[in-house]
Amino acid sequence: MTYSSQCQLLDLDPDQGTTVHLTTGAVNWAVEVCQEQVDTDNQWFCFLQAMALKGLQQWLDQGAQALPLDYSHKAPLNPGVNCQVKGFRLCLLVQGSLSDGLISIPRYTLRDPLNFAHLYILAEVQEEADQVTILAGLRRDRLVSLKESGDLALSRKGHYHVPLEDWDLSPEDLLLYLHCLNPETLEAGHSEKQVPARRLYLQPALNARDWLKDKLDSVAEQFHWTLLPPLALSHQLMSVQSPAEELETLLKDLEQQGVTIPETARGAYQELHHQGLPGRLYALTWKVFDSHYSPEWSLFLCLGPSPGESLAPGTELIVQDETSVLVRQGLNEDSGEVYLYTQVIGNFDEQFTVSIISGEGTPLTLPPFTFHT
Amino acid sequence: MDNPFHYWQLMRLRSSGQSQIQANLEVQTWLQERFPMALLEPDYPDSQFQRQLCNCWREQEQDGDLAQLSLRCFISHQIHQACLHLAQRYGERYGLSSQELLPLVLDDEGKLDSVYRPLSLEILESYNPDKSALSTWTRQLAYNHPGLNRVLLDKGIYRASDWAILNDTNAEQLERILRDYHLCSNHEITQALSLLQQYQQIYRRDRLLQRRLGQRGRCQVPTEEQLQQMNPTVSSGVVLKQLKHLASQLREYRVHVRSGNPRLYQPRDEQELETLVGQQPGDWGAMEDESDRFLQAYRQALKDTLAGAIAQVLKTNLDKLRCRKNGRDYAYLQGLHLSQCQGLSMMKIAPQIGLTSQVQVTRLLNLKRLRLEVRHLLIAKLYQRLTQEALNYIPIERLRAIDQTLETLLTELVDDIMAESAAGTQSAQPCQHVSRFNAALCRAICPLRQSFE
Numbered sequence: 001m002t003y004s005s006q007c008q009l010l011d012l013d014p015d016q017g018t019t020v021h022l023t024t025g026a027v028n029w030a031v032e033v034c035q036e037q038v039d040t041d042n043q044w045f046c047f048l049q050a051m052a053l054k055g056l057q058q059w060l061d062q063g064a065q066a067l068p069l070d071y072s073h074k075a076p077l078n079p080g081v082n083c084q085v086k087g088f089r090l091c092l093l094v095q096g097s098l099s100d101g102l103i104s105i106p107r108y109t110l111r112d113p114l115n116f117a118h119l120y121i122l123a124e125v126q127e128e129a130d131q132v133t134i135l136a137g138l139r140r141d142r143l144v145s146l147k148e149s150g151d152l153a154l155s156r157k158g159h160y161h162v163p164l165e166d167w168d169l170s171p172e173d174l175l176l177y178l179h180c181l182n183p184e185t186l187e188a189g190h191s192e193k194q195v196p197a198r199r200l201y202l203q204p205a206l207n208a209r210d211w212l213k214d215k216l217d218s219v220a221e222q223f224h225w226t227l228l229p230p231l232a233l234s235h236q237l238m239s240v241q242s243p244a245e246e247l248e249t250l251l252k253d254l255e256q257q258g259v260t261i262p263e264t265a266r267g268a269y270q271e272l273h274h275q276g277l278p279g280r281l282y283a284l285t286w287k288v289f290d291s292h293y294s295p296e297w298s299l300f301l302c303l304g305p306s307p308g309e310s311l312a313p314g315t316e317l318i319v320q321d322e323t324s325v326l327v328r329q330g331l332n333e334d335s336g337e338v339y340l341y342t343q344v345i346g347n348f349d350e351q352f353t354v355s356i357i358s359g360e361g362t363p364l365t366l367p368p369f370t371f372h373t
Numbered sequence: 374m375d376n377p378f379h380y381w382q383l384m385r386l387r388s389s390g391q392s393q394i395q396a397n398l399e400v401q402t403w404l405q406e407r408f409p410m411a412l413l414e415p416d417y418p419d420s421q422f423q424r425q426l427c428n429c430w431r432e433q434e435q436d437g438d439l440a441q442l443s444l445r446c447f448i449s450h451q452i453h454q455a456c457l458h459l460a461q462r463y464g465e466r467y468g469l470s471s472q473e474l475l476p477l478v479l480d481d482e483g484k485l486d487s488v489y490r491p492l493s494l495e496i497l498e499s500y501n502p503d504k505s506a507l508s509t510w511t512r513q514l515a516y517n518h519p520g521l522n523r524v525l526l527d528k529g530i531y532r533a534s535d536w537a538i539l540n541d542t543n544a545e546q547l548e549r550i551l552r553d554y555h556l557c558s559n560h561e562i563t564q565a566l567s568l569l570q571q572y573q574q575i576y577r578r579d580r581l582l583q584r585r586l587g588q589r590g591r592c593q594v595p596t597e598e599q600l601q602q603m604n605p606t607v608s609s610g611v612v613l614k615q616l617k618h619l620a621s622q623l624r625e626y627r628v629h630v631r632s633g634n635p636r637l638y639q640p641r642d643e644q645e646l647e648t649l650v651g652q653q654p655g656d657w658g659a660m661e662d663e664s665d666r667f668l669q670a671y672r673q674a675l676k677d678t679l680a681g682a683i684a685q686v687l688k689t690n691l692d693k694l695r696c697r698k699n700g701r702d703y704a705y706l707q708g709l710h711l712s713q714c715q716g717l718s719m720m721k722i723a724p725q726i727g728l729t730s731q732v733q734v735t736r737l738l739n740l741k742r743l744r745l746e747v748r749h750l751l752i753a754k755l756y757q758r759l760t761q762e763a764l765n766y767i768p769i770e771r772l773r774a775i776d777q778t779l780e781t782l783l784t785e786l787v788d789d790i791m792a793e794s795a796a797g798t799q800s801a802q803p804c805q806h807v808s809r810f811n812a813a814l815c816r817a818i819c820p821l822r823q824s825f826e
Contacts, residue, residue, distance in 0.1 A: 128533065
């Protein structure tokens with residue numbers, strides 16, 4: 001057979017073991033679900049994405065062992081992590097009739113510490129034939145190492161372009177993982193950003209209890225903390241919002257979400273540029289009286305942007321006690337959130353270490369917060 | 374020139390459906406008088422000869438109609454070959470025969486002033502000698518024939534239309550492909566981007582509207598009205614031509630990508646699986662890390678667990694098939710029996726279980742998935758048993774090795790008198806060597822088939 005006729009045959013898609021013929025119901029669902037998109041460009045992409053999702057579901061259902069596919073029926077068309085199977089967070093990516101040699105992967109599916117994808121699945125959608133073929137897969141750790149080797153281009157839109165030949169998992173491999181593997185195996189040791197090690201003994205701690213007495217200790221001063229006025233005082237709105245006003249607005253919003261901070265709380269803030277990172281960190285502390293046990297103290301933290309700016313996606317706020325990570329919050333690319341906030345409670349002799357990782361991945365660990373009498 | 378007679382012999386279909394060569398003496402005589410050197414010279418390039426004939430026909434020289442017919446003869450051979458290639462590649466597996474394809478595209482009767490316009494004439498009229506070889510152009514258009522594509526799709530072979538490719542290409546991709554692959558200028562890229570945008574705005578919208586109304590199937594050529602909406606300032610014919618050109622550029626890139634990734638686009642392994650019956654043990658090299666002691670433990674463990682795992686998978690599959698509208702559970706069981714216990718080919722099995730092609734049987738039995746499901750069930754059972762560790766902690770590097778070890782062990786030949794009697798093959802040898810998997814599978818199938826009878 002001549003070269004040219006070989007090539008012409010490559011233009012054809014013979015039915016494969018992983019080709020799924022979508023049911024009429026599945027196609028109708030895909031047509032309807034994409035209608036919510038106003039933009040026509042998005043609408044078509046969502047249509048293909050919805051077909052791919054149904055195709056993946058049908059393919060998984062073909063087997064004897066149950067692999068139920070979970071996805072949000074309201075918003076199934078998220079281009080990032082868009083479905084789950086048995087605890088595996090999957091990023092389903094669509095190849096249309098074009099068969100592009102580069103597959104675009106949203107960056108945050110790799111970076112988001114709480115919602116990264118365990119596995120990437122590439123599906124080819126043949127819209128005209130109402131068919132979907134599961135083409136290949138890619139493991140998170142493999143993508144991380146591709147990225148670290150510097151071989152991946154990052155597009156203007158914040159997507160990695162992964163060449164087709166790097167998709168090294170066959171559909172059968174995907175089933176093997178889904179059947180037999182614990183998703184945690186794909187997490188361990190491969191987290192893109194490690195939590196900074198705590199430096200318990202090297203750094204002096206600051207005493208947040210002093211804030212309640214309207215003063216800052218030397219460690220706090222050294223680290224550029226600025227004391228905020230008591231919460232009970234109300235502030236007049238000025239043209240430029242002061243940190244106290246910003247906090248007040250934020251706390252009002254939080255109150256509507258059910259987060260209440262007692263009026264006795266006192267806080268301080270610092271501009272993180274003093275430590276080489278963008279953003280502003282608020283900390284509030286108060287005694288917890290209603291406990292039946294030994295007295296406790298609470299630390300509320302809020303990480304927000306510097307005035308006139310916004311926090312980069314991938315920014316993280318991490319709180320650790322002496323043994324483990326208590327909280328790890330990350331800013332999603334698409335979440336629309338402006339702030340990261342969290343609250344921890346401990347005995348008077350417990351201390352908390354706060355770390356921040358910037359959008360570029362620069363870690364910062366602040367002197368621990370204590371509450372000494 | 375390799376086959377000068379292709380220029381005066383027409384490949385055509387007889388009413389019986391057989392293809393037949395029909396020599397045209399008038400054309401032959403004319404060619405021999407007009408181009409005696411070209412016909413005799415073995416190294417004379419076809420492309421140059423075709424260009425000469427093209428010029429002769431397009432400039433309406435005297436005997437231009439004979440030049441045209443000569444080129445149509447050449448094209449008829451190319452069309453014929455294209456169909457043979459398709460049948461050769463996909464015939465057995467997809468039940469595709471050249472007899473079905475040829476009547477759709479080989480429709481030239483060799484008449485000079487016929488009202489009927491054969492495909493070969495269409496191909497010739499759209500041909501540009503500066504852009505491609507006539508043989509390539511012919512195949513491209515033959516493979517693009519709507520009727521042919523319909524038959525292919527019926528058999529399970531899909532070919533994306535130009536319009537589907539244009540629908541599924543976004544601006545970023547187009548820009549990259551034109552710049553990096555086709556080395557287009559910025560000006561060309563800008564023009565193409567705006568053309569694509571104009572097209573998509575209209576065509577995608579209408580396509581989704583049609584789909585909402587329940588229409589399906591291949592994308593149709595844009596209508597006159599659609600083309601006008603896309604670009605009111607140019608004639609619709611021009612827009613159509615531009616779109617087709619853009620699509621052909623994308624298709625060229627598409628084929629290039631696919632030829633670089635044959636693993637994804639031309640997988641053949643499934644077919645090989647069908648002939649696994651009685652095959653020699655697989656790749657022991659993959660199991661280097663498994664010591665003899667460990668393998669021994671595996672074999673023992675398999676003895677205890679394989680039957681259970683197969684029964685479990687078969688039961689679920691049968692239950693699922695039973696629930697469907699056209700309950701295929703018996704066909705499934707019978708198909709498995711005929712293929713795995715009797716060793717019949719999928720092609721032979723098809724009519725026995727009410728199907729028409731090999732690919733339908735392959736899809737119904739889905740042997741690859743069956744084996745895989747059994748292995749994966751076994752991994753869960755064996756790992757815990759052998760390592761005393763919970764499956765949750767199975768390391769990722771070990772997983773594939775265990776899976777491969779299992780596949781090899783399942784492929785291993787065993788003496789199995791039970792399997793032979795279970796299969797009920799009187800003609801078989803007294804002591805049959807079958808794979809461990811097949812022995813266990815046939816043992817599981819036998820009582821299930823009896824329960825149907």
